[in-house]
Amino acid sequence: MSVDITSAFSNNSSIQRLVDLYLQRDRGPRNAKASERATIQEKKTKLSQLQSKLSSLVTKSDVLADTVFDAFSAKKASSSDSEKLTATAGTTSLAGNHSFTVSRLATAHTIVSKQYSSAGTVLSSAISTDQSFSIGVGHPTNDDSTNRVNISVSVAASNFNSTTDETALTAIANAINSAMTTAVTNDTIESDEIVSASVVSEENGKSRLVLTSAQTGYTYRQNFTDSSGLLSSLGVSTSSQSSGVNGGYITSEDNLNSLFTMDGLSFSRDSNRVNDALTGVTFNLLQTFSSAETLTVVKDVENVKSSVNEFIKKYNDTIQFLRANGRLDPDTKVRGVLANDSLYSGLASRMQQITTKNLSGTTSSIYKSLSSIGITADSSGLLSISDSTKFESALNSATTNVSDVFNNSTDGVAAQLETLLESFTSASGSISASQQRLDDNILQINDQLSRYDERLERRRIQLTNEFAKMQELMASLARQQSFMGQFFR
Helix, strand or coil: CCCCCCCCHCCCHHHHHHHHHHHHHHHHHHHHHHHHHHHHHHHHHHHHHHHHHHHHHHHHHHHCCCCCCCHHHHHHEEECCCEEEEEEEECCCCCEEEEEEEEEEECCCEEEEECCECCCCHHHHHHHCEEEEEEEECEEEEEEEECCCEEEEECCCCHHCCCCCCHHHHHHHHHHHHHHHHHHHCCCHHHHHHHEEEEEECCCCCEEEEEEEEEEEEECCCCEEECCCCCHHHHHCCCCCCCCCCCCEEECCCCCCCCECCCCCEEEEEEEEEEEEEECCEECCCCCCEEEEEEEEEEEEEHHHHHHHHHHHHHHHHEEEHHHHHCHHHHCCCCCCCCCHHHHHHHHHHHHHHHHHHCCCCCCCCCCCCCHEEEEECCCCCEEEEEEEHHHHHHHHHHHHHHHHHHHCCHHHHHHHHHHHHHHHCCCCCCHHHHHHHHHHHHHHHHHHHHHHHHHHHHHHHHHHHHHHHHHHHHHHHHHHHHHHHHCC
């Protein structure tokens, strides 16, 4: 069987295949460098993932290491009747029971004008000049809780010309609201210190101007300086609004505050939300009631467990990641991309040393480790609250029994972990430094690959030209062979 030697050079496609075959050997070093870059890029990805996991664990560790906002001192408050009284308790609150009655709820100061016929012109026909007045509003400061600010209001005479009374009332309301908005914008008052104005249709064809304080209580009562007499014309006064068409207040100034008793003591407050009567407790008065209801403050064991479990979850997630990427997989025999870097391959062991050792900084001689409060590690080094009874017993006996294990200043578990991990996660930490070195390596490899590619391209062109010449030669030989064949038929 004969072989046509010209077939390998029969066309350009055949030449390209030959070129590719010759270049395979030359591409070996280039492919090795590309593989090295891929490994480095994979390590960068894993380090970014590790950064995220460590940062999350640092956040949870910080919660448990914080001795100012002590997560282990969490309390919860409950009421004997949540339709009458609700409450929340902070870490500074003390466990105990408190008796409440409420005789009056706080209310916002509301003043109304006289009643006007919507289509009437009694008001508009009586005013021919610009009108001005001021509204005094509460603006407490650190130095003066009774401080007040006068907000000036002006209403142009044109708003009263040939208009209905309802239109005139609307113009007055708009002027008041605009003045309040300006005062807030200028930082004269806070947004919750304003008086808002509106026009209400009390009944068909009958309207009133209504002025309402944004906050409840005596501190935020309204008072007025009636420069042009407009408010007097409107019937806005310090008298009680009575039935019929008269204006005045809905609730007197003296009755704006809430009144309640707590443990037999009497209290008055501007608001129905009270945070300064019982240390660390904020309660909400929802109804008046004369039969005593009980507010109970206790340790929030479930909240503490939740905080600890969130920490454990992030810790275990980090350990599993380090184990998967920082050692030889016993099943696949594949080494993780961090396995050859002792800085990271040994981090899991350093973390486990912190969580399993006996502590010297605790105040209790019994509770000196995580295991002593019911938190243990399994064979894989993963933590869990394995004994809830032991954990709750330690917490209920004394909050410090648990808190010291995590946040004592000498060797608290959370505090130590936070210090260790921040050396990796900070802007100048180990991971950032490693990422920079890897970036430098990638830049070097990219330069090398560019040079490889340039050489390979030159070699490709060279081979293509050589094979093209061979193709031409083979074609010439084939033509000669065909010509000679004519003489030997």
